[in-house]
Structures are given as C-alpha cells and as structure tokens.
Amino acid sequence: MVASSFLRKCLTTLAGLLLLSFGSLAASQIEVTVENFLRVLTGRIPPSTPRSKRLLSDDRSNILIYMTGHGGNGFLKFQDSEEITNIELADAFEQMWQKRRYNELLFIIDTCQGASMYERFYSPNIMALASSQVGEDSLSHQPDPAIGVHLMDRYTFYVLEFLEEINPASQTNMNDLFQVCPKSLCVSTPGHRTDLFQRDPKNVLITDFFGSVRKVEITTETIRLQPDLGNMESRYKKEWMDEELMEPLKYAEQLPVAQIIHQKPKLKDWHPPGGFILGLWALIIMVFFKTYGIKHMKFIF
Numbered sequence: 001m002v003a004s005s006f007l008r009k010c011l012t013t014l015a016g017l018l019l020l021s022f023g024s025l026a027a028s029q030i031e032v033t034v035e036n037f038l039r040v041l042t043g044r045i046p047p048s049t050p051r052s053k054r055l056l057s058d059d060r061s062n063i064l065i066y067m068t069g070h071g072g073n074g075f076l077k078f079q080d081s082e083e084i085t086n087i088e089l090a091d092a093f094e095q096m097w098q099k100r101r102y103n104e105l106l107f108i109i110d111t112c113q114g115a116s117m118y119e120r121f122y123s124p125n126i127m128a129l130a131s132s133q134v135g136e137d138s139l140s141h142q143p144d145p146a147i148g149v150h151l152m153d154r155y156t157f158y159v160l161e162f163l164e165e166i167n168p169a170s171q172t173n174m175n176d177l178f179q180v181c182p183k184s185l186c187v188s189t190p191g192h193r194t195d196l197f198q199r200d201p202k203n204v205l206i207t208d209f210f211g212s213v214r215k216v217e218i219t220t221e222t223i224r225l226q227p228d229l230g231n232m233e234s235r236y237k238k239e240w241m242d243e244e245l246m247e248p249l250k251y252a253e254q255l256p257v258a259q260i261i262h263q264k265p266k267l268k269d270w271h272p273p274g275g276f277i278l279g280l281w282a283l284i285i286m287v288f289f290k291t292y293g294i295k296h297m298k299f300i301f
Contacts, residue, residue, distance in 0.1 A: 034084045042095045059100040064108070064209045068156060071111035073134060074119075090120040097123040104197070106209045110155045112137045115191040127174065127197040127204070131155035131181070132188035139187050154186045166206050174201035 031053075039045050040055050057063060069076055075083040096102050107128040109117050114130030121128060131138040131153065140150030141157045152160075158181040166172055174194075178201070183189050194201050205211075 032078065034078050034082050034088070037078075037084070038088065038092050041092045041101075043099060043101060055101065057101050060103050061101070062209050063102045063105045065105065066108045066110075067117075068110040068153065071109075071113065071117070073113045074116045076109070076111055076117060086117045086120045089117065090122060093121060093123045093126060097125075104199075104208070108159075110138060110153050114138060115193075118193050121193070121196060124196055125198055126193075127201070128193040129177070130191045131186065133191050136188045155181050155188070155190060158185055163206070163210060166210065168207060168211055170205070170207060172206045174204045174206065177206060 040053070043055065045054065055063075067076060069078070070080070071077060074086045077083050093105065096105075102125070104125045105123075105127070107118060107121075107126060109129070110131040111117070113132060113134050113136060115133045118126075118128035118130060119134075132155075139154050140152070141154040142152050143150045159177075162177065162180040178190075178192050181190050197204075
C-alpha cells in the first residue's frame with residue numbers, strides 16, 4: 001500500500017490506523033473504540049477474530065501508528081464519545097514490547113497539544129512525531145466553501161505532500177520528515193522524540209515504515225502445509241479458555257477536560273434580577289413624593 005492512499009484512509013475514518021510491514025489493519029468506523037484499539041495493539045482479542053482485524057506482528061515487524069482527531073493535554077478523543085490518555089497508550093506500547101509484537105514503532109499524531117501524547121512513552125525502539133507542542137493548537141487547511149468545513153489539517157496536508165514524492169528506492173530519511181512542516185506553514189510547532197529509538201534518525205529510511213515490503217526467508221527444510229485439525233481445535237479451545245479466565249481490562253478514570261488542560265471554569269457575570277430594578281424605581285418615586293409632594297410635578301413634566 002502506498003503512503004498517500006494510507007494517509008487518505010486515515011483522514012476519512014478519523015481514527016487510529018495501523019500500517020504493518022506486510023499489510024494494513026481494516027476496521028469500520030463503529031469498531032474504532034479505545035478498548036478495541038488497545039486490544040488489537042496488545043493482542044488480547046478473541047480467537048474468532050478474523051485475520052483482517054488482527055495485528056499479525058512479531059519481533060521483526062516495523063509498525064506505523066497514525067492518529068488524528070480532537071485532543072488536548074494528555075488525551076485524544078475517539079469519535080467525540082470517549083478518550084484515550086497518554087498513560088494508557090504508553091502502557092499498551094510496553095505490553096507490545098514485552099510480548100515481542102514489534103521491532104521498531106513509529107508514532108505520528110495530528111491533534112492539538114499533540115506532543116503531550118508521547119511524553120509518557122518509556123518502551124524501547126519508539127520514534128514519535130506530533131503536529132503541535134503542549135499549549136498549542138493544530139490548525140486546519142484547505143476549506144471547502146460548499147460544505148462550510150475544512151477538509152484536512154495543516155500538518156497532515158504537508159506530510160502527505162512530502163510522502164507522495166517518495167518511491168520504494170528512495171533514500172530519504174527521518175530527519176527529512178522532521179522538517180516537513182515548519183512553523184511558517186503549520187502555524188503550530190511540530191515536535192518529535194527520538195531518545196527511545198536505538199538507531200540514529202538520519203540512518204532510518206522513510207521506506208522502513210511507509211514501504212510495504214514483504215521479507216522472505218529461504219529454507220531447505222520440508223514444511224507440512226496440511227494443517228492438523230485436531231491440534232488446531234485444541235489450541236483454539238485453550239486460547240478461548242485463557243481469554244475467558246483473563247482479567248478484564250481496567251482503564252483509569254478520565255479527568256474533566258477543564259482539569260486536564262489546567263483551565264479554570266469561567267465565572268459567570270452577575271446581573272441584578274428584574275424585580276429588584278422595579279422595586280428600586282418604586283422606592284425612588286415614593287421618596288420623591290414624600291419629600292416634594294405632588295405640587296412640584298408641574299416643574300418635572
């Protein structure tokens with residue numbers, strides 16, 4: 001799958017999409033929830049799940065995770081109904097590393113205060129990019145006057161423009177990707193994190209993550225292609241029992257958005273009630289008649 005078609009799919013679903021070195025993960029918009037996303041990453045899914053909805057990776061796989069949507073300091077919203085925090089994401093990546101589910105991982109996020117989403121990462125071999133720093137908004141690009149909304153975010157637009165020039169034989173490296181959207185174009189300040197990554201970014205080719213190249217191992221051993229149905233059934237049964245006995249996932253309680261972004265609720269302006277104003281005018285008129293009497297009314301009107 002080429003990079004441009006991959007990013008266009010991300011824009012249409014507005015959800016996290018995984019691109020492996022050997023294919024892509026397919027999921028409908030309804031299935032993209034925080035729980036399902038974390039289960040796919042960590043491999044904690046029922047045995048009946050089809051291959052197209054599994055992350056079939058191992059310790060030799062390079063994984064690209066691209067996320068876009070509305071977010072804030074330390075969280076990203078999923079379809080405006082729930083949120084995933086940077087702590088949950090960091091713990092999921094650590095589970096992947098412990099289970100040998102990736103070799104190297106590239107994480108890209110396009111959202112407001114995107115850099116806050118990779119601050120808590122602590123697992124090896126992770127490189128992260130974000131469209132904005134903490135305290136900054138990620139702005140939109142390319143408005144459509146017909147429907148009255150913007151069609152794309154600025155960071156994604158310039159990344160896509162950059163990737164469309166990449167071919168399978170390209171020697172472009174990650175340092176070039178870091179410079180793809182300066183503040184003069186994005187308005188926000190893109191950020192990246194490479195301290196967890198073991199290789200120098202200048203030696204990491206773009207095609208290591210955006211190129212769908214299948215590695216082939218040649219062996220002289222004889223391999224049986226006829227599956228043993230009895231062993232397969234017993235193995236699936238055991239996996240299903242392990243899934244049933246597995247402790248259900250627990251997620252940290254989400255903080256209020258105002259508390260996450262360190263903003264205090266705006267105090268409402270006080271306005272006197274209407275009855276209070278009418279009573280005040282009645283009191284003024286009574287004092288006037290008590291003091292001057294009705295004989296002075298002709299000097300007023």
